[in-house]
Amino acid sequence: MPQSTLDSLLSMLVTGGPVVWLLIAFSLLALTVILLKLGQLIALRQRPGNVVDKAMALLQADQPLEAQMLVNGQSNPRAILLSHALKMQASGEYSATEIREEALRRARLGLARQESHLRILEVIAMLAPLLGLFGTVLGMIEAFRAMESAGAQVNPAILSGGIWQALLTTAVGLAVAIPVSIAHSWFERKLEVQAGSLQNDVDVLSSLVAHKQKPESVVVSRKPLQRAVS
Numbered sequence: 001m002p003q004s005t006l007d008s009l010l011s012m013l014v015t016g017g018p019v020v021w022l023l024i025a026f027s028l029l030a031l032t033v034i035l036l037k038l039g040q041l042i043a044l045r046q047r048p049g050n051v052v053d054k055a056m057a058l059l060q061a062d063q064p065l066e067a068q069m070l071v072n073g074q075s076n077p078r079a080i081l082l083s084h085a086l087k088m089q090a091s092g093e094y095s096a097t098e099i100r101e102e103a104l105r106r107a108r109l110g111l112a113r114q115e116s117h118l119r120i121l122e123v124i125a126m127l128a129p130l131l132g133l134f135g136t137v138l139g140m141i142e143a144f145r146a147m148e149s150a151g152a153q154v155n156p157a158i159l160s161g162g163i164w165q166a167l168l169t170t171a172v173g174l175a176v177a178i179p180v181s182i183a184h185s186w187f188e189r190k191l192e193v194q195a196g197s198l199q200n201d202v203d204v205l206s207s208l209v210a211h212k213q214k215p216e217s218v219v220v221s222r223k224p225l226q227r228a229v230s
Helices: 003-016 018-043 051-060 064-071 077-091 096-115 118-153 156-212
Strands: none
Touching: 018 118, 018 156, 051 064, 051 077, 051 156, 064 077, 077 096, 077 156, 096 156, 118 156
């Protein structure tokens, strides 16, 4: 980066005052959370070949042992849910209703883990433009105080300089809020897709287990899977 550009950026940071520094701190915190969530998504990514769907197909073909071997040891929430449900079914100690309730509990727990730290992004996306506006209001107050002090000797150049300095905090606030808001919405969409997949897995498991445990009467709840509220 050229030295002149660096000097200009440093001058803008100094001109913006404490509000700009606070917004910069917000941006660094948001970047840390975004990188953390991206790493989490990569770590939980399903292996190639869509092993959960393959395991479901094996389960529907009455091959629970092969399905169990396929999903064992994987970190994907869908695979973990299916593996545990198959272990409960193989033990023969649980009813279809109990297996469904435990699967729902584990699904909600997995979603809660993936939702962690997203509230930080939401708060930053909301506060950053407000802080920018607050800084602008303070700057405008200072500019008009300078006009009042100058009396009849007001210099338009000084006034315009004070106004652009005041508007700087709004620009920085929006520059922080817009990408953070986009990232938050993207992660929220990922969670919605994951919740839908887990709900479908629970429904399919419930139907298969209930079919094998007939003539036991099984009440299948149709209440949609809810994400944990942090």
